[in-house]
Amino acid sequence: MNEDVGDAAQTTSPVAIDGASPYGAGALFQILRDGRHRTRAELAAETGLARSTVTQRVDALLMSNLIGPADKGASTGGRPPTRFAFNRAARIVLAADIGATHVRAAVTDLTGGILAEAREEIAVEAGPEKVLGWVDTAGRELIAEAGRTLDDLLGVGVGLPGPVEHSTGRPVNPPIMPGWDGFDVQGYLHERFHAIVLADNDVNIMALGEHFTRWREAPHLMFIKVATGIGCGLISDHRLHRGAQGAAGDLGHIQLPRGSDVPCRCGNTGCLEAVASGAAIAAQLRESGIEARSSRDVVAWARSGSVQALQLIRQAGRDLGDVLAAAVSLFNPSVIVIGGSLAQAGDHLIAGVREAVYRRSLPLATQHLRIVRAETDDRDGIVGAAVMVIDHALSAAQVDKLVTPPR
Amino acid sequence: MNEDVGDAAQTTSPVAIDGASPYGAGALFQILRDGRHRTRAELAAETGLARSTVTQRVDALLMSNLIGPADKGASTGGRPPTRFAFNRAARIVLAADIGATHVRAAVTDLTGGILAEAREEIAVEAGPEKVLGWVDTAGRELIAEAGRTLDDLLGVGVGLPGPVEHSTGRPVNPPIMPGWDGFDVQGYLHERFHAIVLADNDVNIMALGEHFTRWREAPHLMFIKVATGIGCGLISDHRLHRGAQGAAGDLGHIQLPRGSDVPCRCGNTGCLEAVASGAAIAAQLRESGIEARSSRDVVAWARSGSVQALQLIRQAGRDLGDVLAAAVSLFNPSVIVIGGSLAQAGDHLIAGVREAVYRRSLPLATQHLRIVRAETDDRDGIVGAAVMVIDHALSAAQVDKLVTPPR
Numbered sequence: 001m002n003e004d005v006g007d008a009a010q011t012t013s014p015v016a017i018d019g020a021s022p023y024g025a026g027a028l029f030q031i032l033r034d035g036r037h038r039t040r041a042e043l044a045a046e047t048g049l050a051r052s053t054v055t056q057r058v059d060a061l062l063m064s065n066l067i068g069p070a071d072k073g074a075s076t077g078g079r080p081p082t083r084f085a086f087n088r089a090a091r092i093v094l095a096a097d098i099g100a101t102h103v104r105a106a107v108t109d110l111t112g113g114i115l116a117e118a119r120e121e122i123a124v125e126a127g128p129e130k131v132l133g134w135v136d137t138a139g140r141e142l143i144a145e146a147g148r149t150l151d152d153l154l155g156v157g158v159g160l161p162g163p164v165e166h167s168t169g170r171p172v173n174p175p176i177m178p179g180w181d182g183f184d185v186q187g188y189l190h191e192r193f194h195a196i197v198l199a200d201n202d203v204n205i206m207a208l209g210e211h212f213t214r215w216r217e218a219p220h221l222m223f224i225k226v227a228t229g230i231g232c233g234l235i236s237d238h239r240l241h242r243g244a245q246g247a248a249g250d251l252g253h254i255q256l257p258r259g260s261d262v263p264c265r266c267g268n269t270g271c272l273e274a275v276a277s278g279a280a281i282a283a284q285l286r287e288s289g290i291e292a293r294s295s296r297d298v299v300a301w302a303r304s305g306s307v308q309a310l311q312l313i314r315q316a317g318r319d320l321g322d323v324l325a326a327a328v329s330l331f332n333p334s335v336i337v338i339g340g341s342l343a344q345a346g347d348h349l350i351a352g353v354r355e356a357v358y359r360r361s362l363p364l365a366t367q368h369l370r371i372v373r374a375e376t377d378d379r380d381g382i383v384g385a386a387v388m389v390i391d392h393a394l395s396a397a398q399v400d401k402l403v404t405p406p407r
Numbered sequence: 408m409n410e411d412v413g414d415a416a417q418t419t420s421p422v423a424i425d426g427a428s429p430y431g432a433g434a435l436f437q438i439l440r441d442g443r444h445r446t447r448a449e450l451a452a453e454t455g456l457a458r459s460t461v462t463q464r465v466d467a468l469l470m471s472n473l474i475g476p477a478d479k480g481a482s483t484g485g486r487p488p489t490r491f492a493f494n495r496a497a498r499i500v501l502a503a504d505i506g507a508t509h510v511r512a513a514v515t516d517l518t519g520g521i522l523a524e525a526r527e528e529i530a531v532e533a534g535p536e537k538v539l540g541w542v543d544t545a546g547r548e549l550i551a552e553a554g555r556t557l558d559d560l561l562g563v564g565v566g567l568p569g570p571v572e573h574s575t576g577r578p579v580n581p582p583i584m585p586g587w588d589g590f591d592v593q594g595y596l597h598e599r600f601h602a603i604v605l606a607d608n609d610v611n612i613m614a615l616g617e618h619f620t621r622w623r624e625a626p627h628l629m630f631i632k633v634a635t636g637i638g639c640g641l642i643s644d645h646r647l648h649r650g651a652q653g654a655a656g657d658l659g660h661i662q663l664p665r666g667s668d669v670p671c672r673c674g675n676t677g678c679l680e681a682v683a684s685g686a687a688i689a690a691q692l693r694e695s696g697i698e699a700r701s702s703r704d705v706v707a708w709a710r711s712g713s714v715q716a717l718q719l720i721r722q723a724g725r726d727l728g729d730v731l732a733a734a735v736s737l738f739n740p741s742v743i744v745i746g747g748s749l750a751q752a753g754d755h756l757i758a759g760v761r762e763a764v765y766r767r768s769l770p771l772a773t774q775h776l777r778i779v780r781a782e783t784d785d786r787d788g789i790v791g792a793a794v795m796v797i798d799h800a801l802s803a804a805q806v807d808k809l810v811t812p813p814r
Contacts, residue, residue: 023430023454047430048460050451057455163771172771220651232737236643243739244627247772254733255664255767257677266769270664326661326730327737330639332650360662362673364570364579365654 207233209384317352614640616791724759
């Protein structure tokens, strides 16, 4: 069969290998990320790598501090430490979750554990200089509060309340973010923090945060945010599905099956967001003579027992459910998590969603489907922004670049 | 920082590692799959593996025949061969694409290259024993025709025209497949071929085939089949997105935005399939007194220039486009490939699709979106079924199991 050897095209789909050597220090680090302690000899046995190779890679990882000696007191004697494990305190991450009306920032360790956090009422409309300026100042304070320095910073993760081109971190025609269109968020923060900066829309980072925090066993998850607008983050096979332009999950401008001639700010009519968002419900309340300017007001009315507010939220849930029924047929998730301020108005929204999804989807796709409310502690965005940075910066390829080769 | 070392939870999403050692023979084989020739020394240098480890793994792969000596004449002397490469002729794959009215079977090499093929008119309604019986008989003949034996068989891939639970290979309530519900396709074929059997619905394997054959550079692709029914296969980040129950891509029963009270065989009304499938258009033609029993008849009328048939196909394209506009907002693909018999009726279907998608989707998602017709050579299903088996059976984990450890 020699004539057939060697001229074969690659048979698998060309999954990006991300430039990492499958046998480099970064790859060895991935093994150690499970937190178990290992000796050099165990690593050599486990991998088949030459002892000299293991020693070299372990030394590089030790110098980077990404792994540390795991033996009690081993570092006090003259003998080199013999067992190693992932050091989650090796670096810190600065995470910022920018919402329509407020900003959160936090410093986390390398497992997304929050070390210090802050929150400020700033409207995103105030513009990038004002909002990111606060992230700059608060970020430095939080790093100090955590007892660390800028040298420890692995990277900065930012969530923004509008479409973001993930590869460049620039907002793209963000409807509620005047002054942000095309703004170089990465450049602005990189100049100040001298570290990797990653930005994505708030819904994607909330999806990452929910998946990481509560649904790690669910391979396919949809996170829906219903607030001033409506958006969705998709997890496919445990990974964020961003789509070709990073525009995946744009649920708000899908046309409602029930038909509607309500004009939408996107220029079309009958979009989901035009009838079922917090802003749309507030407008409907105003038409009934009830004072409501924002989704927060809608939630307040619902909590005070306003029948009109509750009915409108229930109907918004049904409309959302009609669109989600199509999304369920297409994407077949195992979990749908409903978050955003409107989800905090009790169970009316989610009851409407369930009603429509279970009525309209095929039995196979809904037999094990769970539709749940997001936990209300509101940290999904922060945790997701941190996880986005950690997953990227601790990948094999990035660790290969990070580690200093031993002299 | 010793107190923080070693108790870290895993920070990344738990992507299934599939049981493979990242340093085993299977992992080494993945490097060689690019087709380049390498010596043992080059492999040791490239990987950092101990020379003894490389020799052991290369010997195992040589014994399995998955790699072969690449030096001209090196195998004739007494000296062991020094350079190795992927041997695409090492094994063969039997692929079967079962349609509503006919079955295709082919034998391929390990790059999906077709070595022998056959086609037979058998209705899937004839039942699993009849249809799979033909696959059994024809498969043996094709293997012989390719000059190979059952011992060479890596696995069998099967596409079926209905929902399939991928993990078990069993059809689940398949609407046009009486007698197939829950039938053990894997068991039936495994008993006859004694090899891995994988089954999936025809649309998923066509998506795999299109992606593999013509769109390997497109990370996110939607393949739409419009024939008797309507279905969709999703490629996310170069991989098939099957969803939680393997039910992803069930486009046919999404509710039309324009509203429709046409009853669907699923029990709901206004499903896409009830108005825009080949069967639905045939019914609409009959209502106008035009004889049409199947999507094939619809295509025949369109090709003969029937204005009514062309108008109905164009409208079907618009209806499909309205549903795809929502799918584009959700999934943000870079390519939509339209296939199935109705796509062969000229450009009317795809013109309607484009019209609706570009009218209804947001600019960001459509600025680089390509909507194209599937190539008509009709081999997507066969190639996809083969690729499904190859991607699975030549993965690092499966190769680890496949290779015989050297004595």
